Amino acid sequence: MPELPEVETVRRGLLPALDGATIVAAKATRPDLRFPFPPDLEARLTGSQIVSLSRRAKYLLLSTDRADTFILHLGMSGSYRVETASTRFTPGVFAHERSTARAHDHLILDVEGGQAGASQIIYNDPRRFGFVLHARTCALSAHPMIAGLGPEPTGNTLSPDILAGALSGKKTPLKAALLDQRVISGLGNIYVCEALSRAKLSPRRQAGSLVKKDGTPTTRLVRLTACIRQVIAEAIEAGGSSLRDHRQTDGSMGYFQHSFRVYDREHAPCPNAPCPGTVRRIVQSGRSTFFCPTCQR
DNA sequence: AAGTGAACCTGAAGGC
DNA sequence: TGCCTTCAGGTTCACT
Numbered sequence: 001m002p003e004l005p006e007v008e009t010v011r012r013g014l015l016p017a018l019d020g021a022t023i024v025a026a027k028a029t030r031p032d033l034r035f036p037f038p039p040d041l042e043a044r045l046t047g048s049q050i051v052s053l054s055r056r057a058k059y060l061l062l063s064t065d066r067a068d069t070f071i072l073h074l075g076m077s078g079s080y081r082v083e084t085a086s087t088r089f090t091p092g093v094f095a096h097e098r099s100t101a102r103a104h105d106h107l108i109l110d111v112e113g114g115q116a117g118a119s120q121i122i123y124n125d126p127r128r129f130g131f132v133l134h135a136r137t138c139a140l141s142a143h144p145m146i147a148g149l150g151p152e153p154t155g156n157t158l159s160p161d162i163l164a165g166a167l168s169g170k171k172t173p174l175k176a177a178l179l180d181q182r183v184i185s186g187l188g189n190i191y192v193c194e195a196l197s198r199a200k201l202s203p204r205r206q207a208g209s210l211v212k213k214d215g216t217p218t219t220r221l222v223r224l225t226a227c228i229r230q231v232i233a234e235a236i237e238a239g240g241s242s243l244r245d246h247r248q249t250d251g252s253m254g255y256f257q258h259s260f261r262v263y264d265r266e267h268a269p270c271p272n273a274p275c276p277g278t279v280r281r282i283v284q285s286g287r288s289t290f291f292c293p294t295c296q297r
Numbered sequence: 298a299a300g301t302g303a304a305c306c307t308g309a310a311g312g313c
Numbered sequence: 314t315g316c317c318t319t320c321a322g323g324t325t326c327a328c329t
Contacts, residue, residue: 003322034305034324058323076323077307104307127306129323172299181324188322241322263322286302288320 002074004058004153004186005235005256010080011055013249017082017121018062021114022049027094028107033125034075037107038134044068045109057149057185061140069137071145075129082249083120095122107132149185153232158184160217160225167221168211175203175284184228190241190263191231193290197262198227200272202296203282203289234259262290270295 002010026045028037038044048064055061060072083089083100095101095108107123123130135143150166151157166183177183178192187195196203201210201224210221217225235241240254261271262279270277270292277294 006322073323075306076321125306126308127321129305170299176300179323190322285300 002058002078002240003188003191004055004232005191005238006240006254007055007058007060007074007186008154008236009240009254010074010249011053011060014053014060014080014082014121017084017111017114017116017119018050018053019114020050021111021119023047023064023109024112025092025094025110026108027096029094029096030106033106033128034073034131035133037132038070041070041132041134044134045070050111050114056146057152057181058188059145063137067137069135069140071131071133071135071140071143072123073131073145075125075127075131077127078123078125078130080249081122081124082116083122084116085118089118089120091118095120104128148182150181150183151185153184153186153228154236158225158229160222163221163225164211164215164217167207168215170207172207173203173284174201174205174207174210175289177207178228186232187228189287189289190260191228191235193263194231194261195224195228196291196296197271198231199224200295200297202293203284203291205297262292265290 023045026042028041031037044066048066048068051063051065053060053062058073062070062072083095091110096105102124104124104126105122106125109121111121112118133145140146151162163184167177170177175192175196178187179189201220210218210224212218235256238254238256238259241257242253265279266281268279270279272292272295275292275295277292279290279292282289
């Protein structure tokens with residue numbers, strides 16, 4: 001579900017309610033998601049002030065004035081929503097106890113003092129592949145979920161040279177390599193397909209074939225790097241994609257799904273005019289890949 | 298090492 | 314209407 005652009009959109013949606021706010025109450029409605037909640041989660045959160053809400057790869061990082069950072073992952077079906085006084089929020093009455101309760105509300109935070117005023121932040125996740133983990137903020141970069149992550153495709157860290165180093169000698173299919181969060185972080189099934197379409201590169205090509213013998217990037221890799229950065233930037237700009245149950249924190253939709261060129265478009269004409277090809281769906285390591293076999297070589 | 302398939306879980310959609 | 318199968322944006326683990 002949420003790939004980098006969706007997670008970034010969630011972060012921006014939560015910021016007005018959370019930035020500088022104090023958590024006055026926290027409630028987990030079950031003991032675990034994909035992993036058990038940190039045993040002292042509610043106590044660590046209650047009474048703490050939010051220092052920052054940032055993002056690394058597909059993780060949200062919620063840091064408090066107690067030097068705690070909570071690593072939040074949305075899995076496949078996770079979403080956050082914000083309720084305020086205008087939506088009948090009553091402090092101390094948790095979402096799962098109110099008329100606005102929804103199935104699969106798993107974590108509820110009452111916050112005050114943010115830009116949005118008193119609010120309730122509710123994490124909902126039907127499939128429960130998401131998780132909440134705890135780290136001391138000073139040790140965050142060494143946390144197993146964070147250490148080893150590859151460069152972000154946003155900002156200026158990603159470059160053809162860095163990717164060349166990560167892909168050199170790899171015989172794995174290019175698609176699988178780009179899904180590997182140690183190579184580059186934040187890409188998922190949709191945006192890998194989209195980037196490969198734009199770069200006109202086959203998802204089946206050997207990843208190492210984009211690196212010259214001397215370890216420098218080929219022109220194909222330079223092209224791919226630009227396409228990855230471009231598709232991610234455009235998707236963030238559009239507020240991410242809204243598929244199935246995914247919504248922004250205010251319930252509205254992202255729009256990037258209207259810009260998909262190949263994802264979930266089997267049998268459609270190839271988007272790379274004037275290529276006469278047709279989008280095909282294949283399965284690679286158990287997951288759908290959409291691409292045009294005619295122009296993606 | 299590389300590749301595949303299964304597992305974790307629920308719900309939506311399509312076929313019959 | 315209802316039952317059944319398949320599939321889904323992620324990640325990890327076991328196996329060949």
